[in-house]
Amino acid sequence: MYDLKNYLDTIEEVIARGPYQATWESLSGYTVPGWYKEAKFGIFIHWGVYSVPAFSNEWYSRNMYIQGSVEYEHHIATYGRHSAFGYKDFIPLFKAENFNADEWAELFDQAGAKYVVPVAEHHDGFQMYRSEISHWNAWEMGPKRDVLGELRESCQRKGMQIGASSHRMEHWFFMGHGKEFDSDIKEPMQRGDFYWPAMPEADHHDLFSKPEPTEEYLQDWLVRTCEIIDRYRPRILYFDWWIQHSSCKPYIKKLAAYYYNRAAEWGIEVAINYKHDAFQFGTAVPDVERGQFASMQPYFWQTDTAIALNSWCYTEDNQFRPAEDILCDLVDIISKNGCLLLNVGPRADGTISEEDRAVLLHIGRWLKINGEAVYGTSIWRKYGEGPTQIVEGQFSDGIKKNFTAHDFRFTTGKGYLYATALKRSENGEYCIVSLGEKEASRQANFHGVIISVEALESGSSLAWSRDEQGLHIKYDSEGVDPVVFKIQID
Numbered sequence: 126m127y128d129l130k131n132y133l134d135t136i137e138e139v140i141a142r143g144p145y146q147a148t149w150e151s152l153s154g155y156t157v158p159g160w161y162k163e164a165k166f167g168i169f170i171h172w173g174v175y176s177v178p179a180f181s182n183e184w185y186s187r188n189m190y191i192q193g194s195v196e197y198e199h200h201i202a203t204y205g206r207h208s209a210f211g212y213k214d215f216i217p218l219f220k221a222e223n224f225n226a227d228e229w230a231e232l233f234d235q236a237g238a239k240y241v242v243p244v245a246e247h248h249d250g251f252q253m254y255r256s257e258i259s260h261w262n263a264w265e266m267g268p269k270r271d272v273l274g275e276l277r278e279s280c281q282r283k284g285m286q287i288g289a290s291s292h293r294m295e296h297w298f299f300m301g302h303g304k305e306f307d308s309d310i311k312e313p314m315q316r317g318d319f320y321w322p323a324m325p326e327a328d329h330h331d332l333f334s335k336p337e338p339t340e341e342y343l344q345d346w347l348v349r350t351c352e353i354i355d356r357y358r359p360r361i362l363y364f365d366w367w368i369q370h371s372s373c374k375p376y377i378k379k380l381a382a383y384y385y386n387r388a389a390e391w392g393i394e395v396a397i398n399y400k401h402d403a404f405q406f407g408t409a410v411p412d413v414e415r416g417q418f419a420s421m422q423p424y425f426w427q428t429d430t431a432i433a434l435n436s437w438c439y440t441e442d443n444q445f446r447p448a449e450d451i452l453c454d455l456v457d458i459i460s461k462n463g464c465l466l467l468n469v470g471p472r473a474d475g476t477i478s479e480e481d482r483a484v485l486l487h488i489g490r491w492l493k494i495n496g497e498a499v500y501g502t503s504i505w506r507k508y509g510e511g512p513t514q515i516v517e518g519q520f521s522d523g524i525k526k527n528f529t530a531h532d533f534r535f536t537t538g539k540g541y542l543y544a545t546a547l548k549r550s551e552n553g554e555y556c557i558v559s560l561g562e563k564e565a566s567r568q569a570n571f572h573g574v575i576i577s578v579e580a581l582e583s584g585s586s587l588a589w590s591r592d593e594q595g596l597h598i599k600y601d602s603e604g605v606d607p608v609v610f611k612i613q614i615d
Contacts, residue, residue: 133347144386157396172253177215178203221475224475233280249299263448342365347376381409431468432468457490497539532548545607
């Protein structure tokens with residue numbers, strides 16, 4: 126067993142000598158890294174022991190112990206009774222025999238990603254990295270490789286920033302249902318055990334639910350996370366939802382102070398992603414899971430979503446989103462001061478499905494042509510225009526958006542305005558109402574002088590005219606959506 130007290134003492138020392146203290150007042154001095162605001166597009170990776178059963182979704186480790194659930198019945202029919210074959214017994218089957226970090230990094234680079242965030246530890250409690258804190262990790266078991274470390278090296282060689290995602294806090298209750306019947310999850314348990322503590326599950330969004338995490342569990346969570354910081358120096362730390370629980374507040378403040386102080390020591394810029402007001406506004410970067418905002422925000426934010434609609438990890442029944450839909454989401458999000466973290470779920474053997482690859486490469490081809498309207502851009506005075514309404518909030522990205530050639534999104538950069546039509550016009554005619562000639566013309570409130578209009582995908586100068594109805598562009602073409610117009614303004 127590692128020395129918990131020594132690590133806790135180190136954490137206190139780093140906080141005491143650094144510019145950030147474990148208070149919201151001190152942490153409010155945080156600023157979002159410039160590289161993060163410019164990157165716009167990153168890759169999320171859900172890969173772990175849950176990829177072995179490849180059934181339902183990444184919550185298999187919890188759901189297989191809920192009597193009567195689809196996963197419970199599937200587990201018995203496929204692997205036998207839980208007392209004889211539990212979740213831990215998938216670990217030797219998680220061999221990752223075809224995992225090649227360089228190949229993954231090459232694919233993500235071709236997709237146009239600028240940062241990569243692997244899940245370092247999911248709710249199941251299995252660490253995908255080398256750890257001194259728990260023996261239940263990919264370095265000592267299963268693949269017997271430092272997955273996070275290998276990805277860090279490979280991605281950095283490609284010029285991509287590396288992050289890490291921790292879902293450890295939810296492990297407090299994640300395996301608890303296994304105590305309700307004859308399974309391999311049994312008492313007594315102690316810190317360091319794979320299933321520990323397997324507590325009863327309460328309302329996930331009750332900030333004061335009982336039983337609440339104990340001091341021992343929260344200290345263990347803190348040092349686990351700080352170990353990731355110290356060993357891998359991630360540029361982003363992503364946290365899932367349950368850290369907003371009231372019992373976690375003192376510990377997430379300590380974690381943030383430690384992380385920001387370490388970053389200051391190392392001369393790097395870092396960010397924390399959070400959900401549901403877990404952090405006080407202005408101390409980290411808010412994240413919207415599988416959703417987005419309906420309007421522009423005055424602060425930088427992130428959407429995380431997945432190529433698969435039904436799961437974050439690989440399953441044999443994954444349903445994949447079209448690349449064109451994801452590109453429209455990307456353009457919409459960045460026009461509203463956000464960025465997109467797109468998840469891929471590799472197979473247990475370390476290969477990435479052809480469906481995932483096809484989507485990523487499609488996105489990459491589009492970004493190679495149209496990237497100047499994405500990377501390093503800023504918001505305009507308004508995010509866009511058009512008839513199609515965005516459903517705001519978490520879990521809204523599965524709703525089909527029927528964009529039209531009248532739906533535009535705006536970004537600015539290098540002296541140009543980029544207007545992206547989210548759907549290609551069938552007759553080759555476009556009208557941007559916001560760039561109309563007079564203030565009285567519907568939505569227009571633009572008084573600049575337009576010099577030229579170019580289609581990024583062809584590089585050709587386009588015929589255009591301007592009147593009270595808007596900026597009219599003629600561009601009769603075939604290709605993939607969306608279509609970007611580069612507008613020079615004097």
